Amino acid sequence: MATDAPFSAPLDAEPLTPSPSAGWQGQAPAFSPLYQQIKALILQSLQQGEWKPGEVIPSEFDLAARYKVSQGTVRKAVDELAAENLLVRRQGRGTFVATHSEQQVQYRFLRLQPDSGSVDSEGPAQRDVVECRRQRASAEVARALDLRSGDSVLQARRLLRFAGVPTILEDLWLPGGPFKGLTADRLSQHHGPMYALFEAEFGVRMVRADEKIRAVLPDADQARLLDVDTATPLLSVERVAYTYHDVPMELRRGLYRTDTHHYRNELS
Amino acid sequence: MATDAPFSAPLDAEPLTPSPSAGWQGQAPAFSPLYQQIKALILQSLQQGEWKPGEVIPSEFDLAARYKVSQGTVRKAVDELAAENLLVRRQGRGTFVATHSEQQVQYRFLRLQPDSGSVDSEGPAQRDVVECRRQRASAEVARALDLRSGDSVLQARRLLRFAGVPTILEDLWLPGGPFKGLTADRLSQHHGPMYALFEAEFGVRMVRADEKIRAVLPDADQARLLDVDTATPLLSVERVAYTYHDVPMELRRGLYRTDTHHYRNELS
DNA sequence: CAGTGGTCTAGACCACACT
DNA sequence: GTGTGGTCTAGACCACTGC
16 A cells, blocks of 8 residues: 555644655646655754753654654654754664753864863863843844844854863854843853753754854954964854754854864865 | 574675574674674775776665665665765666766865855866875874884875965875875876876775864965965865775875865854 | 666564663 | 664565666
C-alpha cells in the first residue's frame, strides 16, 4: 500500500502531499518529499515554542502517529534537524531541543582558541559590559538586521578577558522589538553564554551565523580597551546570527587579539 | 532472518561483524555497526585507488551484493561518505569519487571572497610560482607533516592575483616522498587548482583541512610581493591538509589581503 | 527502455537509560 | 521491565539520466 493519500491529520498537519504516487496532477507546484514536509512541521513547532530549548520532543513513534507517516520518515526528518544542530538525539532518553545553555557546548559560535591548551584549560572568560543603550539603526545595521533605517536597535559593547588578559572586544546590535526590556544590568548580571540569556529571557534562539573575517588596526578606544597599541593587527570578525527561518537577529563585530589565541576553522 | 553470520565474502571483505545478534561473546572488542564497517571498506578502496577521482563507483545494489548486506546499509555508508565530500551522488547517473578538478567546486578550501560580487565575477586568479625547492624539514614543518626533522620536503611560494591585484601570498610544504618529481615548472604550467594536480599527478587527494587564523604584519619581502606597506594588517591562514585516514600531506601558510576581500565562514 | 539514486513503508532486533 | 533512539532488512515505487 505504501503512501495512499494521507488526508486529515489529528492535531495539526494540513493534508500532506505524499511523494507523488496517486495524485500529482497539474504542473510541478513545488513538490517536496514527505520527510521534508515533516521537517518543516517540526521546525514550525520549534519556532512557535511548542517544545522549548532543553526539553524533550515526542518520540519518533509518537511523531509518526501524529503526522500519519512511518517512523522511518520521521527519523529522516529528525536526522536532518539534528545534523543542523537544532535537535539533539540521546540514545535511550529521547530527542531534545538544542540549547545554548549547556555546560557542554558553551560558546558554540566562538572559534577563538588558546594557542596551547584546550578551550577549558583557561577557565571561564571574564565578561564586562562596557556600554549598552538604545539607538536608531544606521543604514548598515538596518540592512544586516532586515530593519528600516531609524528603527530602534539595542547596541552594546563588551570586553572578554581570558586569564585576566583582555582578548575580545565586541560591539553588537539587536533589533529593539524582540529584545524589549534588555538592559546593561541584565547583560552584566547574567552568567553563561549571551545566547543562553536570549533563549531564556526573550525566546530568541540563534540557529546559525555567518562571519566575515578581516585583519584590521584598532582605533584609540579599541586599543585602550584591549590593552594593545594602535599598530597591533587584530582580527575583525563580523557576525550575523539568525533564528529559525533565516531571520537575522543579531549583528556583532568582534575584535580578537591573536597573539596568544587563534581562530580555528575546519574545512571539508 | 536478518543478520545471520555474514561469513565468507566474494572479492574482498573479511568476515564482517554483524550488529551483535548471534555471536557477540567475550568483551566488547571494538564493536561498530555494519554500515561503519562498510564505510571503512569503501574508504579503503578509495585510498587504494580502486576507484579514481571523477570515476563512478559500483551501484548501491552491486556494493550490497559484494559486501553481502542490504542496499539500505550500503546507502547509509555512502550517505556519510557523501556528507564528508568524499563521494558525490548524482541521481539517475551513479555515485562518483569526488575530485578537485571540477569547474564547479574549484578552490573548495579557499574561503576568501571579494567584498562585493560573487567568487566567479572576478574571473580566474593569476598564479605565479615565486620559488620552489627541496629542503630539509624544520622541526615545525616535521611536526605538522608527521615527519622527522631533516626529512626531505618540497617548499614552494606562490602569489595569487585577482583582477591583477596581488591578494594572496602562500608558502607551502609537501612531504618529499609522495611528491617526488614535483618541480617549479610543473607547478607553473599547470592550470586549475593545485589540489587537482596533486590528484592527477601524484595520486594524493586532499580530503579535509584545519586552519588557524591570525592577524599579522608582513615582513619586507612579503609586503613587497603583496604590494602593501609593512604596517598593513594581513590575515595569516595556516592550513594543514589531510588525505584519507587523517594523514597530513600539506602545510600551507597564506597571507591574505583583506582590503577588498574577506574570509567567509558559516557557523552552525 | 533499463539502470541509477531517492523516498517510503513495515517489521525485527539491539543498545541504552530510567524506574 | 519499559520506552527510547540505533541498526538492519526486504520490498515497493518514484524521479532522473542516458541508451
